[in-house]
Amino acid sequence: MFAAVWKAIGMPATKLRSFMGGIHPLKRKELTRERPIEPIPLPGKVVIPLFQPAGKEPRPIVSKGDIVTAGQVIAEPQDGRGVFVHSSVCGKVKKVGRFPFPAGFFVTAAEVEVGEGEKPFPPMERTPEGPEIIEIIRNAGIVGMGGAGFPTHFKLKGAREAGVEFLLVNGAECEPYLTADYRVLMERTEDLISGTKLLLKASGAKRAYVAVESDKKDAYDRLGGMVPDDDVIKPVLLRAKYPQGSEKQLIEAVLKREVPAGGLPADVGVLVQNVSTACAVHDAVAFGKPLIERVVTLSGTPLKRPGNYLVRIGTLIEDLMEAAGPDRDNIGKVIVGGPMMGFSMSRLDVPVARETTGVVLLSRVEAEVEPSHQSCVRCGKCLYVCPMFLPTSEICIAVERGDYALAVKLGLENCMECGSCAYVCPSRRPLVQWIKTAKLFAKKVKK
DSSP, X not given: OHHHHHHHHTOOHHHHHHHHTTOOXXXXXXXXXXXXXXXXXXOSEEEEEOOOSSSSXXXXXXXXXXXXXXXXXXXXXXXXXXXXXXXXXXXXXXXXXXXXXXXXXXXXXXXXXXXXXXXXXXXXXXXXXXXXXXXXXXXXXXXXXXXXXXXXXXXXXXXXXXXXXEEEEEEXXXXXXXXXXXXXXXXXXXXXXXXXXXXXXXXXXXXXXXXXXXXXXXXXXXXXTXXXXXXXXXXXXXOOOTTTTSHHHHHHHHHOOOOOTTOOGGGGTEEXXXXXXXXXXXXXXXXXXXXXXXXXXXXXXXXXXXXXXXXXXXXXXXXXXHTTOBOGGGEEEEEESOTTTOEEOSOSOOBOOTTXXXXXXXXXXXXXXXXXXXXXXXXXXXXXXXXXXXXXXXXXXXXXXXOHHHHHHTTGGGOOOOOHHHHHOTTOXXXXXXXXXXXXXXXXXXX
């Protein structure tokens, strides 16, 4: 998609090279695409965040000096949206306090010194039904693993009450560099199918579509070969484009339904879940295994062994990087998430959270930026690429002036923060960064 956009709007080649080091944004997946999922050795300690983006923060029920086991509950929810949080390792609690989080702020977390004594999770004796599955998912601490981290049980409950028709399992993974979901599609296909059927039971939806982009056709073929034509699960092959992995864009691409501004997928009869979330649901229901680990793409040219790693929740970014042999003298930037929607890190003692999809390292050359941004030249390129059809330039001008009420009126809160506007801006204006910050101020104004 972007190649056509550059040609249509005259994006200077120098701008494209300066932003991504000469790399087309939909590429660089080849660095890790064929790397099978590999577990990394347990680190010396983990820092397990209790944060979740909806509802009250779970209340810690352990304290310094407590001995915990892998899968043990260490925090419990304080409201209906909350989920339980579990220790990802066996060990001793060193501290419960405030620690840095990938999104750039501090959250309550439990620091656990890793010990020994792990045991496998045995298979469960029976398969539960709808509402019981939802409770199991909540007890297992499962949240959306595509990046948002929204509590899965709460989405399922809302979908069931709304009477949704369709379940969309999101395997698009349109962000540059990231291939964790692709490897899950390839290596955990049976678990994905099992988890999808469980999500159907839990939500009450009648049919599921597993959405895969065309750059992952082998995963689409593999999935198609494992479900019969008359099955309730159907794989769908979509054209590879950014930002198709977003819920609203995916629903439009697969079902031709438009989620209204300010609305939810359930408003149009749809529930969307990530492929890794579906596998986590399988693990929870089939084995009673809570969400204590996930697949994370670790990629970038400064790494000797980029790949897709099975990582315990709470593993510090600096420990994760060591598994891939970083060339520390050539690291220009470390991004948690993808390069379009992720967060640039100012420190590496930040933990992998349940919603962490990847860690991308850019070399010093790739991370070079042009001089400071200029005034808006009213070229309209940000309007052209915005998937939400927002007046991005006007919103950001209002933000610059501190007029957050006007920014909200122009559609600030409908922005999905995909970064396309900042990517194409010839004045190098940090549009999406301003919008992210403005949303926080807008919430304070509402209060």
